[in-house]
Amino acid sequence: MSFKRQLLQHLFNHSVESVMVTDANGIIERVNAAFTDITGYSAEEAIGRSPNLVQSSRHDPSFYAQMWQQLEATGCWSGQVWNRRKSGEVYLQWLNINTLTDDAGQITHRVAIGHDLSAYQPTNIERSPFTFKDPLTQLGNRQLLTSRLDQALAEAERNNIRIGLMVVDIGRFRQINEQLGLAWGDDILRQQARTLQAAVDEADTLVRLQGDMFAILRHSRAQDATMAQLADKLLGLMAQPIILADNSVVSLQPSIGIAIYPRDAEDNAGLLQAAEHAHSMAKRAGRNRFQFVDQRQHDLHHRELLIEHSLHHVLNTSLGEGLSLHYQPQVRPTDGKVMAMEALLRWQHPKLGALSPAEFIPVAEQSAQSVRLDRWVIEQVCVQVALWRQRYAEVPVISINLSAPQFSEPDFAEWLLGCVTQAGIQPQCIKLEVTETTMMAHKDNCVIMLGCLRSLGFKISLDDFGTGYSALACLHQFPLDELKIDRSFMVEASQNARAFLLLKTIVKLAQELSLNLVVEGVEQQDQLNLLADFGPLTVQGYYYYRPMPVIEVMALLD
Incomplete structure (x- = not known):
């Protein structure tokens, strides 16, 4: 060694x-x-x-x-x-x-x-400056705020009073550091810390959270009017031009978020998170302003964070707790034969109950977890198809939706081939659905990767056709086997003659390009009747089948 x-x-x-x-x-x-x-x-x-x-x-x-x-x-x-x-x-x-x-x-x-830190109690604060003091501004730091919040919340609960928490940033700090250098940035932070210290009450707790962000804990008198009055005062003071040692002048654009206990949160972390969210809302609204917690937005943000954290936990366990797949058949109308089935992800959250993919998939995309979620689905489908093929003589092709970030993963084609090989099935058993929007936004990557996947034997379907900023001009360039018409066309076509003509034209186009055709959103007999003269196609919708769990699919395959 x-x-x-x-x-x-x-x-x-x-x-x-x-x-x-x-x-x-x-x-x-x-x-x-x-x-x-x-x-x-x-x-x-x-x-x-x-x-x-x-x-x-x-x-x-x-x-x-x-x-x-x-x-x-x-x-x-x-x-x-x-x-x-x-x-x-x-x-x-x-x-x-x-x-x-x-x-x-x-x-x-x-x-x-x-x-x-268990040895450090609140009474030791003055004797542990390394733990509770910010060395640059000489204010308290995040640890001190957490300690004081614990005390304030306990007192507020005992005495049935409100406490307030402000999160403040000085604004334009990154530009200042980039333009003037870190030394000037530090000097401005110290000046703003002194400004804040002079403006708040002695009974308030003022700390530097991180970077150019400060927090003010008001232990009493935390009514909306008094908090707004203090915030307005701070904005006025902090927005005043700052004169540096070289006589140059800097103007700032501060933003303030305000949260109130117990209205906005009932614990330490929740109150700070609420104030931080209100602060981000103030920044988005244009800076140089303060913002109370918008409870609806705050609840939505808190829900998204919970979903994000839970999704991370689920994807880091081998069981995929709460996640499951349903399958919706795609049917040939002439004889009712099931030609394919689309795998649709479902999630029974332990706290939030049944979550719609329309809610949790965007969260997965925003938190960079959609690639792993896609791959979890693919792994489950491959195993399921292998089991079905052992039991049934004929198993329809299974469609799997791919998210846009998957096309930035250079190993995807190799990984997918390895996945189906390990399961003991052929690539022809799997159909990959890519939305029109994804296809157009990642055109070059899509053409290359989908061409590779198609050459390996996977079927390729263009999903939600007609909803993006149209792939029509590039349709001939994409390596496709199938065109899937969005359900909105079916809804409009049953109500509007021009929409019906457009649907008919798209069907003709698909046939001319030798593409298989799937029409989504068929829910009623009259909609099915509209397609009677359109030639060979398959339909997907509630008229035939809703998405069904595995046990119902097995009954269908028997």
Whole structure:
């Protein structure tokens, strides 16, 4: 073993801070002696488990959702966390999480280094400046705010009073750092910290959260009118031009978000998250303004964070808890034969109940989880098709929807071929559906990747045709086997003669290009009658079948 490796091993083994190393899927691979001393869990008890092993119930799901959001975006996270020892005791920990990647930029491990803060009680604040003071501004820091919030919330609950929390940023800070340099940026932060300190009451808690963001905790008199009055005062003071040492002048555009306990949240993390969300709303509205929590928007944002965190958890377990697939047949109207079935994802969330794909799939896309979600679906379909083919003489082709980010994954074609090969089925058993919008937005990548997939034997379908900013001019360039007409055409065609003519023209176009045709949204007999003279096609809709679970599909295949 090299001296460098010996040194690293010595530091790992003898560090006073706990160290936990997980793989890319969040499974613990290594812990050090300090981890065992602090948590009570031995290495044997921890390795192979999830970090949930030491998780307490002090934080709501939005706290962990924000943590993962920052980890995915920046590769690191640091902050104060309430964890639980093996004995059941809850303790306060300062945690730093960093992401390790290989030469290709793929995540290999995450390293969590924790410092036990349980020895630091609120009465020790003045004697622990490293823990509770921001070194640049000499204000309190995020840890101090968390500590004071705990006290304030307990007092507010006892005395039935309101407390207020403001999140403030000075505005244009990134541009200032880029244009003037970090030293001038630090000087401006110190000046604004002094401005805020002079403006707030002595009874208020003022801290620097991070970067150019500050927070003000008002322990009493937190009525909307008084909070608005303070926010208006701060905007006026902070927007005044700042004169730097070289006599140059800088103008700022501050924004303020305000949350009130107990109206907007009832716990520490929830109140801070609500204030941060109100702050982001103020920034989006044009800056130089303050914003109270929009409860509807806040609830929606909190729901999205919960979905995001839950989805991350589900995709990091082998069981896919709550996720399932339904299948909707595509039928040949002339004889009612099922020609194919579309796999449709369903999610029974443990807290939110049945979630519509229209709600959770956009969250997956925004949080960069859609690729993994696609692949989970594909793996399940391949296994299911293999089982069906062992039992039934004839199994329809299964359609799978692909999200746009999949086309930025260079290994997708190879991975997909490996997936069907491992399941023991042929590529011809799978049809891949790509929306018109995705096809046009990622035209070059789509043409190349879909051409590769088609050459391997997979069927390719252009989904939701007619809803994008039209693929008509490029239709001949795409490697397609099928055109799938969006249900909106069927609805319009049954009510409008011109829409019917347009539908008929699209059908003729597909036939001229030798493309199979699927018409979505057929729900009534009169809609089916409209298609009677259109030639060979298949239809998908409630007239024949709704999406059905596996057990109903098996009854159909019998």
